[in-house]
Amino acid sequence: xxxxxxxxxxxxxxxxxxxxxxxxxxxxxxxxxxxxxxxxxxxxxxxxxxxxxxxxxxxxxxxxxxxxxxxxxxxxxxxxxxxxxxxxxxxxxxxxxxxxxxxxxxxxxxxxxxxxxxxxxxxxxxxxxxxxxxxxxxxxxxxxxxxxxxxxxxxxxxxxxxxxxxxxxxxxxxxxxxxxxxxxxxxxxxxxxxxxxxxxxxxxxxxxxxxxxxxxxxxxxxxxxxxx
Numbered sequence: 001x002x003x004x005x006x007x008x009x010x011x012x013x014x015x016x017x018x019x020x021x022x023x024x025x026x027x028x029x030x031x032x033x034x035x036x037x038x039x040x041x042x043x044x045x046x047x048x049x050x051x052x053x054x055x056x057x058x059x060x061x062x063x064x065x066x067x068x069x070x071x072x073x074x075x076x077x078x079x080x081x082x083x084x085x086x087x088x089x090x091x092x093x094x095x096x097x098x099x100x101x102x103x104x105x106x107x108x109x110x111x112x113x114x115x116x117x118x119x120x121x122x123x124x125x126x127x128x129x130x131x132x133x134x135x136x137x138x139x140x141x142x143x144x145x146x147x148x149x150x151x152x153x154x155x156x157x158x159x160x161x162x163x164x165x166x167x168x169x170x171x172x173x174x175x176x177x178x179x180x181x182x183x184x185x186x187x188x189x190x191x192x193x194x195x196x197x198x199x200x201x202x203x204x205x206x207x208x209x210x211x212x213x214x215x216x217x218x219x220x221x222x223x224x225x226x227x228x
Contacts, residue, residue: 107226113149113171127208159188172224173199
């Protein structure tokens with residue numbers, strides 16, 4: 001039995017969808033668009049300009065703090081008036097017998113004569129004091145110097161006359177602090193002292209406070225006989 005071929009499917013009938021609106025249901029035209037208002041700023045964000053000096057509205061402004069009272073200026077301290085520096089004494093006062101204790105044995109006392117030029121008067125005073133104090137600091141056997149003569153000399157001074165004055169006061173040593181005194185006179189005085197057994201030393205004005213110089217002189221003075 002023969003099979004019948006399938007019948008071609010018929011296309012669906014086309015239809016139209018119609019929506020009819022009544023007059024009442026007609027779409028009304030959109031209302032006119034309203035201008036959207038921008039959001040108002042918050043009150044806390046509003047920063048009106050600060051106005052000062054307007055008579056109708058015054059913005060309270062905090063009064064400035066009064067300046068701190070100025071401290072009363074302290075009166076300037078009186079400056080110490082510079083003490084007038086008088087001229088240094090021409091020479092230190094000679095050491096007298098009262099400067100040496102009464103209980104010091106005679107064999108520990110030395111009689112010393114100083115000669116100096118006029119320009120070395122101050123240097124001579126310094127050397128005399130420095131030497132006297134240094135001699136008393138000898139540990140085992142302190143020596144006490146007695147200044148028996150302080151004689152200024154010049155170009156016209158005679159070496160023999162100078163020695164004679166030192167011998168009159170029984171000086172065991174003559175110490176010369178001179179400047180611009182002829183070297184020939186120093187040599188002549190040194191020769192007289194050597195001949196008569198009196199110690200003689202010439203000290204430069206620049207060495208009057210030199211410890212080594214003082215020690216050398218004291219060592220020689222220690223070898224001299226004591227005060228008689």
